[in-house]
Amino acid sequence: MKQFTGVSLKTRLYPLVLLSFIPVTMIIFYVTEEQKAIEKDAILHKTKLMAQMAAETENLQMQAIRDLTAAVAATFTAVNGETERLSPFLSHLMNSADGYKALGIVNPAGSLIAGSHPDRMESDYAGRKWLSSSLKRQGLVMGSYHGERINGEPVIYFARSIPDSSGDAVAVVFAALDLNWMNRGFLDQLEELPAGSRLILANENQVMLRYEVDTANWAAAQPLDPALQKRIESQPSGVLTADDENNKTWIYSFARLESAFQQGRVYVVLKVGQSVALATSNRIFVRNLILLTVSALMAVLAIWWAAEKFILRRIGAIIHASRQLTAGDFRxxxxxxxxxDEINHLAGVFDEMAQTLQMRIEREEQAKASLKQSREQLRRLSAYQNDVREQDRIRIAREIHDQLGQSLTILKMDLAWMRKHLPTVDSVVDEKLAAMFQSLGEAMKSLHAVIAELRPGILDDFGLAAAIEWQADTFRNRTGIDCRLVHDGYEPELTKNQATALFRIFQELLTNIIRHAEAKEVIVRLEKQEGELRLQVEDNGRGITEEEINSPHAFGLLGIRERLYPLGGQVVFKGRTGQGTRVTILLPLENIDQKGVN
Incomplete structure (x- = not known):
């Protein structure tokens, strides 16, 4: 019984059920992306708040530093060089103001004149950038964001020159502001950021400061990637993602800072690891995927149980009945x-179909049996007619030979006697007798030809091979077509009816060659091959076509098949256009002497 080898219904139900989860999966991905976007927007919002807070803080600090340095400069001018009175004043000012690490006055050469804590301060500030900048222009000057430290704490220096009456700087007031205190607004916001985050202050030329959340320290930052900095500078604010040299993905949230300390564009850049920043979104995404997977597995299990119980068992019953029907059991x-339901309805339709099919098959079997019986009767009738025809031919040939042939022979003997006994007195009589002898000879020759056509005696006397060779010679002499027998000496032992049937088939083939083949040469082979008698007739004519072989009007070919049917033989027609036709007659040797034409 043939087993099912395709994709089962249960297997196809699984993807159908799973397809129903596709919208849910898409929603999960969509919600996750929305959540990630919200978290990125939150980071960007925090960055903008820090930038706004930093700007406000810087404005207030700048104003405070401007007032403080102006007051110190005025005091220096007022004391008229009495520097010993300035150090306590500066110490008092620094203690009353928050966030300052140092406050002092240096001369143009950089030597400390007075300080808030002169014993703990550097005595020489020569070479400082803020010092040289303050000597070149009036007003408040800010030093570098990084590189300056007091007692290990990062500071930023502000300086203001003190000019004399001619405008030349006689001293420089400086104040060192604690960076951590100055950016305390940042620090409050940074406490809420995930571990590993970094705050970066950058202008158009370089990174000014970097604050590490993990260490809670300000440090000089490494330059940003030029491509990343270009993308940051292309817009006032935004969120970008980029990979570092270790292939770790970072989120860069940036906002422009309207800095009171720096000219040009200054950016607050918040650098957060993507895996950390989006940890909540990823956790929700993983949780939702797990729930979806569990739901899908439960659905698959439900389909497996329901399909097996309510569908597949019933379909199996239908398949079993169908296979019984295929095997021939129409009951x-x-x-x-x-x-x-629909499956039960399908089973009912199947039973109706089986009932109808059973009735139809029974009627067809009856019709086939009747048709087979009629065909066998027609074939027996055809075989009987062929047998009767051959018997009639033999009888007619015998009667012609015995009666007409004998009469012609006696007539010839009488004419010979008359010619012998009549006196030779008239040439006209001699010519008449000669003409009569000639006509009588031609009549006897025609008589022998007719007798041979009706039943060649050579077939009965010398066998099939000799009869075929004689017929081939006669065919060649009558038509001019070269016809020859290729024979290896094999002579089958055939019954009279078998030999007659094969000989008549050979005659029919020669007749078809004359009528249709347009051939110049015919080769006949009679041989034994692989337990069969093989008679092959091949010509070099135009070649028979498949339409002609299968034509219902090809009565000659049909007659050949019907002559072979009682003998258990078969015929094969093969034609090639322009190359001729080959007809092969095959007769099993085991049928020889066992079957004949009834």
Whole structure:
């Protein structure tokens, strides 16, 4: 019994069920992306708040530093060089103001004149950038964001020159502001950021400061990637993602800072690891995927159980009945299976079909039996007619030979006697007798030809091979077509009816060659091959076509097949256009002397 090897219904139900989860999966991905976007927007919002807070803080600090340095400069001018009075004043000012690490006055050469804590301060500030900048222009000057430290704490220096009456700087007031205190607004916001985050202050030329959340320290930052900095400078604010040299993905949230300390564009850049920043989104995404997977597995299990119980068992009953029907058991029925649904309806339709098919098959079997019986009767009739025809030919040939042939022979003997006994007195009589002898000879020759056509005696006397060779010679002499027998000496032992049937088939083939083949040469082979008698007739004519072979009007070919049917033989026609036709007659040797024409 043939087993099912395709994709089962249950297997196909699984993807259908899983397809229903595709919208949910898409929603999960969509919600996750929305959540990630919200978290990125939150980071960007925090960055903008820090930039705004930093700007406000810087404005207030700048104003405070401007007032403080102006007051110190005025005091220096007022004391008229009495520097010993300035150090306590500066110490008092620094203690009353928050966030300052140092406050002092240096001369143009950089030597400390007075300080808030002169014993703990550097005595020489020569070479400082803020010092040289303050000597070149008036007003408040800010030093570098990085590189300056007091007691290990990062500071930023502000300086203001003190001019004399001629405008030349006689001293420089400086104040060192604690960076951590100055950016305390940042620090409050940074406490809420995930571990590994970094705050970066950058202008158009370089990174000014970097604050590490993990260490809570300000440090000089490494330059940003030029491509990344170009993308940051292309817009006032935004969120970017980029990979570092270790292939770790970072989120860069940036906002422009309207800095009171720096000219040009200054950016607050918040650098957060993507895996950390989006940890909540990823956690929700993983949780939702797990729930979805569990739901899909439960659905698959439900489909497996339901399909097996309510569908596949019932379909199996239909398949079993169908296979019984295929095997020929037309009494196979399914009956009612399960509940009243489409499958039960299908089973009912199947039973109706099986019932109708059984009735139709029974009628067809009866019709086939009747048709087979009629065909066998027609073939027996055809074989009987062929046998009767051959018997009539033999009888007619015998009667012609015995009666007409004998009469012609006696007539010839009488004419010979008359010619011998009549006196030779008239040449006209001699010519008449000669003409009569000639006509009588031609009549006897025609008589022998007719007798040979009706039943060649050579077939009965010398066998099939000799009869075929004689017929081939006669065919060649009558038509001019070269016809020859290729014979290896094999002579089959055939019954009279078998030999007659093969000989008549050979005659029919020669007749078809004359009528249709347009051939110049015919080769005949009679041989034994692989337990069969093989008679092959091949010509070099135009070649028979498949339409002609299968034509219902090819009565000659049909007659050949019908002559071979009682003998258990078969015929093969093969034609090639322009190359001729080959007809092969095959007769099993085991049928020789066992079957004949009835």
């Amino acid at each position: 196979a029925r399914i009956g009612r299976i399960g509940m009243r």
